[in-house]
Amino acid sequence: MQSLSNRKKVVSNKKMTFLERIYLPAIFSGMWITFKHLFRKNNTLKYPEEQRVLVPIYRGLHVLKRDEQGRENCTACGLCAVACPAEAITMVAAERVKGEENLYREEKYAEMYEIDMLRCIFCGLCEEACPKEAIFLTDRLLPANFERDEFIYGKDRLVEPVDQRIDISKRQHTGKRSEL
Ligand code: SF4
Ligand code: SF4
Numbered sequence: 001m002q003s004l005s006n007r008k009k010v011v012s013n014k015k016m017t018f019l020e021r022i023y024l025p026a027i028f029s030g031m032w033i034t035f036k037h038l039f040r041k042n043n044t045l046k047y048p049e050e051q052r053v054l055v056p057i058y059r060g061l062h063v064l065k066r067d068e069q070g071r072e073n074c075t076a077c078g079l080c081a082v083a084c085p086a087e088a089i090t091m092v093a094a095e096r097v098k099g100e101e102n103l104y105r106e107e108k109y110a111e112m113y114e115i116d117m118l119r120c121i122f123c124g125l126c127e128e129a130c131p132k133e134a135i136f137l138t139d140r141l142l143p144a145n146f147e148r149d150e151f152i153y154g155k156d157r158l159v160e161p162v163d164q165r166i167d168i169s170k171r172q173h174t175g176k177r178s179e180l
Pocket of ligand 2: 135
């Protein structure tokens with residue numbers, strides 16, 4: 001019967017030859033393979049000095065966008081959290097009060113918004129679900145860290161700074177966002 005992978009090997013119990021018993025040919029053959037690799041092109045990159053060229057549809061670190069007037073787009077509707085298969089998004093909604101019209105675009109906003117990057121699988125469903133063009137995944141890499149707490153990203157790291165907007169046009173979006 002043929003195996004699924006077609007890589008089945010018949011185990012033989014034949015007696016080992018003298019050369020097989022001393023293992024030296026096998027050891028030299030392994031060393032020869034290792035030696036050959038010394039002269040091959042190295043596939044590893046010295047990150048972060050060297051960076052890999054990412055594919056245009058790469059989904060990296062999220063950003064919470066502001067509108068042209070610098071107001072936060074997010075209205076804390078919760079659709080991104082519902083769409084998230086990893087349950088990585090947590091938020092607390094608050095009502096905008098008089099005088100905050102320049103901070104938040106809608107009457108309701110996210111007082112607290114967090115993404116647990118250790119849970120996130122960068123699927124992009126939050127971006128697809130958002131009706132307010134508030135959350136986007138970018139072409140930025142998630143920085144490494146030794147502390148688990150550092151992977152909980154709050155608004156301080158998610159909302160783009162007013163004077164340092166995050167360019168989301170570099171990433172090629174799929175689905176309904178391809179026109180953006
Ligand atoms: S990219 Fe996917 S897993 Fe990550 S927060 Fe968005 S919906 Fe959740
Ligand atoms: S990011 Fe978008 S989907 Fe998520 S709560 Fe804000 S407005 Fe709603």
